[in-house]
Amino acid sequence: MRQVVLDTETTGLSPAQGHRIIEIGCVEVINRRLTGKVFHTYIQPDRAVDPGAMKVHGITDSFLEGKPRFHEIANEFKTFIQGAELIIHNAPFDVGFIEHEFTLLKEKAWQTLTNQCSVFDTLAFARQKHPGQRNNLDALCKRYNVDNQHRDKHGALLDADILANLYLVMTGGQxxxxxxxxxxxxxxxxxxxxxxxxxxxxxxxxxxxxxxxxxxxxxxxxxxxxxxx
Structure with a gap:
């Protein structure tokens, strides 16, 4: 079974407000083992990063200068995730942004991501296992003894790697x-x-x-x- 653990960083909280993806990180898992294969890119959003978002991930407008736009990486991204089960923490957020990017490209087949991939939301899964408790990545890492000491800010590839290990532990694989x-x-x-x-x-x-x-x-x-x- 092929799974892709996925995370994004964005300019803000909602694509409905014109916000865009600025980083995508994906980690491949096959038969519950990390393969070492990843997809990672920064993206030029053609708009400013909100100060609140910048505090979370530390990605600045100047850093994104010269980075590829989404349409330049779309085919490689599609190839990497197509047909996989996507493992995402708080899936509606990331899926909403990804579908918005494909809508801007007028790619109808990808405007509903679940037409191409199945999605497993680790946040929803954690809430079922631990109702009434904090279930963000940091809280779950502490609960399941997953090392995240190197994480002082959010980063798409870093968070995807942490989530991959956390998912395997949460679901019993490790x-x-x-x-x-x-x-x-x-x-x-x-x-x-x-x-x-x-x-x-x-x-x-x-x-x-x-x-x-x-x-x-x-x-x-x-x-x-x-x-x-």
Whole structure:
């Protein structure tokens, strides 16, 4: 399963007020593992960044001079996210801005983003899991012990990377990955000990028959499933 964790930074709070996207950050996840593949760009919005927004992300008008406009990066962006499940914190905000940008380009197929991608809103998910609690990224990172010490301001790629790790922990994926690694290491250690004992004491090794091996694997599978739940 291919997922793309996505975040944007903008000139202000609402596209209805003429605000635009100034940064897009995307992190690819396949089968619940970070691939290292990202999409990241700054965008020239052809308007001033609101002072309030600038305090949040620190992106200035002068920094955005000479950056590409949305129509210049649109095709690469579409290619990266098309067909993926988008993981977004407070999805209506980012989706609204993305759809607005495609509306300005008159690209009807992308004016409703869910025609091209499914969307998973981690804020809505967190509110269901933790009703009545703060569920912004900082609060969730603290709750789930996800490191965000390097985050002094918002940034689209930085926040997407943090959200990717947070999503995997919130939905149980990291625990499974850690368990797999631990089991593999333990199995390797057991095999090493067995090999030393067999060599030292010259113990004859009697290999199980195929039926005996299958019966053992079936039994262990049932035991592991009982322990997991």
């Amino acid at each position: 625990n499974a990955l850690v368990l797999e690694d631990a089991v593999s290491e333990q199995a390797a250690s057991v095999q090493q000990v067995e090999a030393r004992v067999i060599k030292q004491w010259n113990i004859p090794v009697i290999e199980p028959t195929e039926d005996e091996l299958n019966a053992h694997l079936s039994f262990m599978s049932k035991v592991l499933k009982q322990d997991a739940f």
